[in-house]
Amino acid sequence: MDSRLPVKLPPKRHTLIRSTVAGDARRPGAQGPTGAFTDLETPATEATPARLIDELRERVGAAKVSQRExxxxxxxxxxxxxxxxxxxxxxxxxxxxxxxxxxxxHEYGVPVTTRGAGVGYVGGCVPLKGGIALSLARMNRILEVNAADGVAVVQAGVITGDLQAAAREVGWDYPPDPASLKECSIGGNIATNAGGPRCLKYGVTRNYILGLEVVLADGRVLKCGGRVHKNKTGFDLVGLFTGSEGMLGIVTTAVVRLIPRPPARAMLAAVFPEFATAAAAVQGILNSGHLPSALEITDGFTLAAARKRLGADRLPDGNAHLIVEVDGRPRAVASEIEELEELLGKLGAARIDRAETEEACEGIWQLRREFSYSLRDTGLTKLNEDIVVPRSKLVELVEFARQLERETGISVACFGHAGDGNIHTNLMVADYDDPATRKKANGALDRLFTWVLDHGGAITGEHGVGMAKKPWIHQALGATGLEVHRALKEAMDPGDTLNPGKFLD
Amino acid sequence: MDSRLPVKLPPKRHTLIRSTVAGDARRPGAQGPTGAFTDLETPATEATPARLIDELRERVGAAKVSQRExxxxxxxxxxxxxxxxxxxxxxxxxxxxxxxxxxxxHEYGVPVTTRGAGVGYVGGCVPLKGGIALSLARMNRILEVNAADGVAVVQAGVITGDLQAAAREVGWDYPPDPASLKECSIGGNIATNAGGPRCLKYGVTRNYILGLEVVLADGRVLKCGGRVHKNKTGFDLVGLFTGSEGMLGIVTTAVVRLIPRPPARAMLAAVFPEFATAAAAVQGILNSGHLPSALEITDGFTLAAARKRLGADRLPDGNAHLIVEVDGRPRAVASEIEELEELLGKLGAARIDRAETEEACEGIWQLRREFSYSLRDTGLTKLNEDIVVPRSKLVELVEFARQLERETGISVACFGHAGDGNIHTNLMVADYDDPATRKKANGALDRLFTWVLDHGGAITGEHGVGMAKKPWIHQALGATGLEVHRALKEAMDPGDTLNPGKFLD
Structure with a gap:
């Protein structure tokens, strides 16, 4: 992923930075002038910072503290x-x-930026104010997989794919499936409330988090929710921490909900002459009472790139591609996929491939991944924006993308989760290092986000705000929305210790 | 519903209460000594309170303000x-x-307790500190049902059943199905994050709320979330307000998610010799990869009462009853219900009734409702507690209920949502008005909740805390949990204007 958007950053520091902490910055919750260790290009010689690092080593153990380059x-x-x-x-x-x-x-007013697997797409775990980068990567134990309770208990650093595999080993499933499944951590998924194709039917990460252990800004340990599947005890703290991007507390352990693994699945991959016909097919499928486990759409630009990579026989002519997956009992799946194939034919599909084995289904998902690689093949820089539009606006979005393309000269590739309107809209930029190009790209992004918000959409569906969407957060949340965010942040982290410098600053 | 638990209340006031508001209580957010209009048994004659009520009439219109007895x-x-x-x-x-x-x-420090349809089970909308009862019952317009976007937009006072009917009219569905569906309001459902039988497969109210308009404690209007199905723009404010029992803000309008209506459903109703066998069947069904839309279990005490009401031919001998509902495509449902019938036979069901038409399914749900009426027939007072246990603890819960019964002489009837462990545990109390009985019943409730918490359960799954569960909220949330709740409440409602006197006081 090489999504890039310039953000004004403090000067990059290449050496190990030491700190001076002023006396009054030692009050609980207080911060030094730069929010942390003072920004020095040369290592400080004062006793204080060295003592502070030493103290940190003493407190957590030297083997866990690193200043290695x-x-x-x-x-x-x-x-x-x-x-x-x-x-x-x-x-x-x-x-x-x-x-x-x-x-x-908390004691010394040092910023802490928590990090899981570090595969976020929005700069969410960049320690923008220096201080401590707190890695949870070593907290990667699956503590329990319990089919009788329908739960798993995992440390935050567990790789999501490992959790899914462990659940499947006992015949159960953890449904959320972000594209980075095999390398992202459940803690990162919780921080961004991660989605994925199957979230159309199964819901996003939030729908699978039953309980959390959270370390608060001052070091208190909060346990909220639990291992039960329904819980109305007080406010929804589990929900508040899920998606809070490390700014309200640090999730250390999660109890996740598992579901009985659907024993079968089947897929259709259809090519349509026009994007509008494919988008209408999405509506037609849902309006016929089908709720597929995935409904993925791809536009003409992406298909043209894929055709170059894969050859025309795998991807015949057509300006849109639709993937439909259904899962459930084997007989149910067999009959539903037949109904859907017939329906897609009626709805104007020019070619339909059917996959009924695990292997064939994986083949279609592999094709879907090839679409991404094809975009990479173009040699352009891909600015991947996970915007969401109301489902009825899919066609308008792609029409707007074409208009943006015409007016800016920047190609726009759209593909993604059509069922829930979460379309990855990729601005394909040549020579991104050129300041003029970059300025033009940023202008195009601004137009895109403004259009999305004007059409009832959201600027991020599953990646989070981080630094990448910060320029548009005011526009997206509104003044009152921002005020409420700040009040909650102040309530949970009055010293602005947790992931400072992000979208509320 | 006649669940009763004595709570220490301020002396009941039978006349219209007028207020005196001290000068310094007029600061924004400040409150008088009793939190509102001073508690006078005789109408006050001072100018201030009359002027305040007059001012309220002026501000919102006299036709909307009532002091009628x-x-x-x-x-x-x-x-x-x-x-x-x-x-x-x-x-x-x-x-x-x-x-x-x-x-x-906000200006005068007057408590406001918001009310929807008033059918809550925990005293959540009792205006414990007097002040204003704010009814949203007149805000009952369905503003939009939009299949193309998969959403409906409703005012908070809309009856949930009306929303469901409107969605079904266009071939879509709003799945959450609290028992009080036909009389409860969506605003009340949001306040308590209401559940229901189908939440096993489809999730609770929270899973269907995409966007909210909320009036904050000081009168600011917040719009959060939106009409898109995925949204990671900032913290999950929608989730924070959902389930907050009117203590953080007043939900006025909601955008809810609809799903394509499953075109068919079918049900099984099975009698088992023992509860443990039925509970094992619940596990067996889920472990075989089935995810029914409902899995309802009923214990022997309830069945005995139902047998008296309905006759032994409808309910043959057996100590447990299990209802299984599946929904989806017609052919899929037909084949799955066959599989399940075979499975239930293998898992020890003594008798299985199958329902494959809408009418037959409704018949089984009607039977399920008769179970409740049968308990009423006993003439005992039913203390209905919506506790939740980890699913593996179902048998232990019922064994504990039997033990409680033996040791206290209070019968305990258990039935409910077996699939998610949310078992309505009803203490059946004779002569509840007798103080000694009441004391014994409260002691039994205390033992029940303590047992539930000790076994990883929750004291409320879908009714909320309100006043009813307040005595156990500290035990349930823990000290840090309560501190966090109070910090959030302080952030959102520093004057304690919204629904004061409830579980955080």
Whole structure:
């Protein structure tokens, strides 16, 4: 993923940064002038910062604290453009470590930016104010998979694909399926309330989080929710932390809901002459009472690129491609896929491929992944925006994308989760390092987001706000929305210790 | 519903109560000594209170403001035991009215307790501190049902059953199905994050709320979420307000998610010799990869009562009853119900009735409702507790209920949503007005909730905390959980204007 958008950053610091902390910044919750260790290009010689780092080492154990250049570099960035080094990296191994870090950070007013697998797309875990990059990657234990209760208990650093595999081993399933499934962590999924194709039928990450252990900004440990599938005890704290991008607390452990694994699935891959016909087919499928597990649409630009990569026999002529997946009992799936094939024919599909085995289904998902690679083949820089529109606006969105293309000269590739209107809209930019191009690209993004908001859409469906969408957050939330966000942030993290510098600053 | 638990209330006031508001209580957000209009048994003669009520009339319109004795009486209570009169009732007809009420309440420090249809089971809308009972019952317009976007837009006072009917008229569905569907309002469902039998497959109210218009404690209007099916723009404010029992803001309008209506359903009703066998069948069904739309279990005590009412031919001998509903495409449903019937036979069902038409399915749901009526036939007072246990603890819960029965002499009837462990556990109390009986019943409830919490359960799955569960909220949330709740409440409603006196006081 090489989505890039320039954001004004403090000057990049390449050396290990040490700190001076003013006396009054040592009050609980207080912060030094730059929010943390003072921004010095040369290592400080004062006793204070060295003592502080030493104290951190003492508190959590030296083996878990690193200022090695490679660790600092890795923890400076995610899959997005922005980069800023932390002053120090802590590799937490358990909740006590996280508590120790937060107690320390709270006491000295040091920023803490939590990080899971670091594969976010919006700069969410870039430690923009320096301080501590708190990695939960070592907290990767699956503590329990319990079919009798329909739950799994996992540490935040567990890779989502590993959780899914563990659930499937006992015949159950963890449905959310972000594209980065095999490398992202459940903690990161919780921070961004991650989605994926199957969320059309099964819902996003939030729908699968039953309970959380959270370390609060001052080091208190909160347990909220639990291992039951329904719970109305108080406010929805589990929901508040899910999607809060590390700004309200640090999730250390999660109880997730599992579902009985649907024993069968089948898929259709259809090519349509026009995008509008494919979008109408999406409506036709849903209006006929079908709720597929996935409904993925791809536009003509992407298909043209894919045709170059894959050959015309796998992708015949047509300006839109639609993937339909259904799952359930084997006999049910067999009869439903037949109905759907007939329906797609009536709805104008020019060619339909049917997949009824696991292998054939994987083949279609592989084709879908090839669409992404095809865009990469173009050599252009892909600005991947996970915007969402009301489903009735799919055709208008693609028409707007074409207009944007004509008016800016920047190609726009649209593909994604048609069923829920979450269309990845990719601005394909040549020579992104050229300032003029970049300016034009940013202008195009601004037009895109403004159009989306004007049409009842959302600027992010599953990636989060982070730094990438920050320029549009005011427009998206409105003044009152922002005020409420700030009031909640102040209530949970009055010292602005947790992931500072992000969308509320 | 006659669930009753005594709670220490301020002395009941039977007359229209007028207020005196001290000068310093007029600061924005401040409150008088009793939280509102001072508690006087005789109408006050001072100019201030009359002027305040007059001002309220002026601000929202006299036709919407009532101090009539019958209005006061109706708005003093819900389906639970507790009662406390408001000083005045306001019937809001639109968001502007709600804004006007909250601006007034904020200015003068007057408590506001919002009310939908008033059919809650936990005293949640009892205006415990007097002040204004704000009825949203007149805000009952379905503003939009939009199949193309898969949403409906409704005012908070819309009856949930009306919303469901409107969705079904266009071939779509609103799945949450609380038992009080035909009389409860969507606003009340949002306040309590209501559930129902079909929530096993389809999820609770929260899973269907996409966007909210909320009037905040100081009268600001917040719009959060929207009409898109996926949205990661900022924190999950929609989730925070959903289930917040009127304590964080007043929901005036909601955008709800609709799903394509499953065109068919079928059901099985099975009698088992023992509860443990039926509970094992629940696990067996889920472990075989079935995800029914409902899985309802009923214990021996309830069945015995039902047998008296319905006759032994409809309910042959057996200590447990299980209802299984599946829905989907007609052919899929037909084949799945066959599989399930075979499975239930293998899992020890003594008798299985199959329903494959709408009428036959409704017959089974009617039978299920008869179970409730049968308990009423006993002449005992039913203390209906919507506790939840991890699904593996179903048998232990019923064994504990039997033990409680033996040790207290109070019969315990268990039935409910077996699939998600949300079992309505009803203490059947004779002569509830007798103080000694009441004390014993409260002792039994205390043992029940303590057992549930000790076994990883929750004290409420779908009714909410309100006043009924307040005595156990500390135990349920823990000290840190309560602190976080209070911090959020303080952030959103610093003057404690919204529904004061409830579980955080």
């Amino acid at each position: 490679d660790d600092i570099a890795v923890h400076s960035t995610d899959k997005w453009y922005a980069s800023h080094p932390p002053d120090v990296v802590v590799f937490a191994e358990n909740t006590d470590d996280v508590v120790a870090v937060m107690a320390f950070a | 019958d209005d006061i009486a109706v708005h003093s209570t819900d389906k639970w035991y507790a009662s406390h009169p408001p000083d005045v009732v306001v019937f809001a007809e639109n968001t502007d009215d709600v804004v006007a009420v909250m601006a007034f309440a």
